[in-house]
Amino acid sequence: MRDFIPKVDSQSYTALRSKREELLSSVSLNHDTLQSFHNELIGKALSIAIQTVEKESGPPPAPFTFFQMGSAGRQEQGVVSDQDHGLFFEGEGKIHQEYFLALGAEISNAMDEVGYDICDGKIMANHPTWCLSQEDWKKQLETWLEERDWASLRHLLIFFDSYPIQSLTADKSSENPIMPLKEMIxxxxxxDAPLFERLIQNTRRIKKYISPLGQFYTETHGPHYRSLNIKHAILFPFVHSVRLLAMKEHIIHVTSTKERLEELMELSELYATVLSPFYETYIEWLKWRAEWQLAHYPMDYDSSHYIPIDQLSSNQRKCLKKVVKSAYSLTKETSKILAKGEA
Structure with missing residues (x-):
């Protein structure tokens, strides 16, 4: 059962940041609770940002949806998280985009003030690529599908993980307006078999992070020397593999790796048999990651992706090695399933 989610009633970014620091330890004990807390906090910051822009420029000129991507879109944020988000608005892009870019800028500022780092890749609603009208989003996605280079496909997959956190649509009873775009993808x-194969190739590029002798491949220099990059060694293999299987089976109503695995295991006996061990390992990993980040908090977003191997106990190393091996094995099993074309 999900733990109690504290309501966040603060009316300023500074107060929200204080509330975040005050409650972070308690809400991080449970993965679902942590995600709900992130959504609650960001939703409140979003409301303040909207009110701020309305005071300066008037109410939104068209219905819109604010959505998160990346780990937030997949509902698998850690204790520390950055920003990945966008805006989808109705109406004419040329007429309304200036307003919504200003709103996106205030939202990005709000989240930064509350404690969510600015995205280095500028995947935020204050950038023209991620703040578009319905028609322009269709054109953008079609362009990425046509280009099919790694940068375009990366953007396409980032968008596919989008999760609306607030939607102010013209028809309150209508479905999530992003869903038709995912259907189109x-x-x-x-x-387009060659296009799907291109996506599969991206998953096959995952490298091993444990040597034949059982040693971790860690960073060889820099600020994270002798540290394991858990984003590349664990998160990416799980996320990319499970997303591909979800796309194959037309699963678009959930975005988290956990829920995608649950949906897949419900589909067939083969999926249930093959994926069940990976599901259990991933759930354990989410708990382990939260505990580790809390133990070393505060830390910046970049550092949250590195674990200094020399600081781990023998038991911790054993647990981490299990997860890394599982993540790599999942990419191999995914390739087998996709090669057969059935499950």
């Missing part, structure tokens, strides 16, 4: 991919 899947329809194109499922009718």
């Amino acid at each position: 899947l329809e194109r991919i499922q009718n």
